[in-house]
Amino acid sequence: MTHQTKTPGTGASRLPKKKDHPAGKCLLSRRKFLLASGVTTATVMVTINSGKAATEVPAMVATYPRKKIAKLSALKADEPVGFEYPDEGAFAQSMLVKLGTEAGGGIGPQRDVVAFNYFCTHQGGDLSGTYKGDTKSLGACPLHLSTYDLTRHGILISGQAYQSLPQVLLELDGDDIYAVGVFGLIFGRYDNLQG
Ligand code: FES
Numbered sequence: 582m583t584h585q586t587k588t589p590g591t592g593a594s595r596l597p598k599k600k601d602h603p604a605g606k607c608l609l610s611r612r613k614f615l616l617a618s619g620v621t622t623a624t625v626m627v628t629i630n631s632g633k634a635a636t637e638v639p640a641m642v643a644t645y646p647r648k649k650i651a652k653l654s655a656l657k658a659d660e661p662v663g664f665e666y667p668d669e670g671a672f673a674q675s676m677l678v679k680l681g682t683e684a685g686g687g688i689g690p691q692r693d694v695v696a697f698n699y700f701c702t703h704q705g706g707d708l709s710g711t712y713k714g715d716t717k718s719l720g721a722c723p724l725h726l727s728t729y730d731l732t733r734h735g736i737l738i739s740g741q742a743y744q745s746l747p748q749v750l751l752e753l754d755g756d757d758i759y760a761v762g763v764f765g766l767i768f769g770r771y772d773n774l775q776g
Pocket of ligand 1 (some may be wrong): 701702703704705706722723724725726727740741742
């Protein structure tokens, strides 16, 4: 199976009507549900090769919401700001912090503003309140002492975990900071968008 993405309405192929594909009713309902829950969706055309025949069918994919979380001018170095992302479900609590030193994925003039999910990737220990400004780290985890480096995409410094802390991807628009995605799987989820 190969995948081909087209901007809806601009591709040469027409979108099948509901009567062409009985499953269309199901797709529409799913789209309505996702839009109502704040998750953005897009239509992509998927080419399915079965034997000699190739068929294009529409598929719905979910993308991360774009959420305004803070103003750059309001941030103070080493003072984390809490927010929830990508939704308000389980394990969505996250932190935004101006490190005062350049960091991987950092935004702003100094590339020092980063954001991370608050739950340890080992067994979900709550890391809120554990930020250390002197080492720019989050931890030690209250359960088994894992500590994460926020200057290097949340890589593990020490402890029981073996995966980096999920990093919330940021965009700067004027003075507004937006969360736009998550790099890494949030603890307790099989899909970051399924809270
Ligand atoms: S849950 Fe954090 S180190 Fe085990």
